[in-house]
Amino acid sequence: MPKNQEPLDANVQAKKKSLQKIKGGCHCQAIRFEASVNSEAIILNCNCSICKMTGFQHLIVNHHDFKLLSGKTSLSYYQFNTQQAKHLFCQRCGIKSFYQPRSRPKSWSINVNCLDDFDPDKWQFNDFDGINWEQAQAELNHNY
Secondary structure (H helix, E strand, O other), X not given: OOOOOOOOOHHHHHHHHHEEEEEEEOOOOOOEEXXXXXXXXXXXXXXXXXXXXXXXXXXXXXXXXXXXXXXXXXXXXXXXXXXXXXXXXXXXXXXXXXEEOOOOOOEEEEEHHHEOOOOHHHOEXXXXXXXXXXXXXXXXXXXX
């Protein structure tokens, strides 16, 4: 090891080992992204009006761990209610593969249904009561 390089903390090493690269995008492939995620991350099933209608299942990823590979100019957005979340979708095929949630302003929420080679058996899913958003968000902040 070089003199000026210190060994990585065990927690940092463990975190790096548990990270995995994922890729995904929209149906027409205009939008493509990749991200590094913790393999022990929990996917949230939300029952709010928009998630219920679209089947969106949330995998939260920090902005700095996400890279939009293509399609920036193909993205459009929809906002409702508090106007805080930015629901991004492909202008061509209409698929919302990721968006900016109001609950996590420094993170993206990726729809696991838009991931390449997604195996649901390798992940943990929890319910999120989006109908009672404020209460559910407070519980989520407390537990995670």
